[in-house]
Amino acid sequence: MKPPSKSDAVRIVEVSPRDGLQNIPHKIPTSTKVELISRLSRTGVHSVELTSIVAPRAVPQLADCREVLGSETVRNLQRRGLGDDEVRRGREDEGLLRLPVLVPNVKGLEIALAHGAREVAVFVSATEGFSRANINCSVDEGLERAVEVARIAKENGIAVRGYISSIFTDPITNSPTPFSSVHKCTATLLDAGIYEVSLGDTTGTGTPSLVRSLLTYLTTHEAPVPVSKLAGHFHDSHGRGLKNVWEAYLCGVRVFDSSVAGLGGCPFAPGAKGNVATEEVVGMFEGRGVKTGVDARVLAEVAKWVRGEVLEEGELEVEREKEKEPEDGTSRSGLGHGLANLNTNGPLSRPSRSPVRSRISTNWTACGFVRPVVYD
Numbered sequence: 001m002k003p004p005s006k007s008d009a010v011r012i013v014e015v016s017p018r019d020g021l022q023n024i025p026h027k028i029p030t031s032t033k034v035e036l037i038s039r040l041s042r043t044g045v046h047s048v049e050l051t052s053i054v055a056p057r058a059v060p061q062l063a064d065c066r067e068v069l070g071s072e073t074v075r076n077l078q079r080r081g082l083g084d085d086e087v088r089r090g091r092e093d094e095g096l097l098r099l100p101v102l103v104p105n106v107k108g109l110e111i112a113l114a115h116g117a118r119e120v121a122v123f124v125s126a127t128e129g130f131s132r133a134n135i136n137c138s139v140d141e142g143l144e145r146a147v148e149v150a151r152i153a154k155e156n157g158i159a160v161r162g163y164i165s166s167i168f169t170d171p172i173t174n175s176p177t178p179f180s181s182v183h184k185c186t187a188t189l190l191d192a193g194i195y196e197v198s199l200g201d202t203t204g205t206g207t208p209s210l211v212r213s214l215l216t217y218l219t220t221h222e223a224p225v226p227v228s229k230l231a232g233h234f235h236d237s238h239g240r241g242l243k244n245v246w247e248a249y250l251c252g253v254r255v256f257d258s259s260v261a262g263l264g265g266c267p268f269a270p271g272a273k274g275n276v277a278t279e280e281v282v283g284m285f286e287g288r289g290v291k292t293g294v295d296a297r298v299l300a301e302v303a304k305w306v307r308g309e310v311l312e313e314g315e316l317e318v319e320r321e322k323e324k325e326p327e328d329g330t331s332r333s334g335l336g337h338g339l340a341n342l343n344t345n346g347p348l349s350r351p352s353r354s355p356v357r358s359r360i361s362t363n364w365t366a367c368g369f370v371r372p373v374v375y376d
Helices: 018-020 030-041 064-072 073-082 084-088 106-114 126-134 139-155 179-189 208-220 240-250 278-287 296-311 315-322
Strands: 011-014 119-125 159-165 196-201 230-234 255-258
Touching: 011 278, 030 064, 030 073, 030 296, 064 073, 064 106, 064 196, 106 139, 119 126, 119 139, 119 179, 126 139, 139 159, 139 179, 139 240, 159 179, 179 196, 179 208, 196 255, 208 230, 208 240, 230 240, 240 255, 240 278, 255 278
Parallel strands: 011 255, 119 159, 159 196, 196 230, 230 255
Antiparallel strands: none
């Protein structure tokens, strides 16, 4: 077997400061969020998603988005980070950090710009049910909003990343997502000048075979999408998160979203649970000889800090259960030999390992959130 080349390396997008925190019910101090961002910036991950500009009533946990962006620590990171010019010139190879801010509309973009953002992210749903429930509009209307945000951002020299949620299943209707809808959303966002589209398995219903089928469809269908423009955003609701990451990698994807300590999941999608844990993704890839650029030991320290500073006792009980060594030899840290030998084709042997479970009611009508909300 030939040694991995530079083209085999992956880029890690750390989403815990936004996607990881948004469904935690107890209030997390702004200073803790800023410290999380600072610690993550020293791990070697390539991107850290800072926050989202959202209505405070919709996502109370992110109500301090302006304070996070206005902190001296974050503003200093943004000054040294990547903007649109650096993205186009490929300067991430110089170690510059991407720092996207998720924005729902033009107003959100204006706030992000006023707080020094050099990259933003836009989002759409590939299904009508979740689009209307989540952002109160149709898929086409969501695309129009995203394209308008991208246009204005690009005019201001701001790099734009895109998210597509519900790529396999609509969380509201529980019906399969047509691959044609995912293709339409992806192509529309890329045509708008968005440099990369992250494909989100919102409720974690994807399987390796579905991952391969969707990526094959997107890259070989009429008007094929370049696989180099795609990223994977997998939730570990059914214990398949790492398997889906690896299958996407085998299909050519080289960018993956993840969340330290497995924090997160969309609070507005019934059944959505935690993201794949960054330390496990890094451990799997490095164990197989695929470079991530991430310092696994520093990352493990951040995960330990998160469990001490972010999670409360009830959530830590869940985490402690997940840290017990499974029979297959895998480890929570992702540093053991087990992940390197993960059988991606065999039967599932363990449930989702996210330490946090959404406490939002799975009865949509009982949620009572004000929209527009978020996201993946």
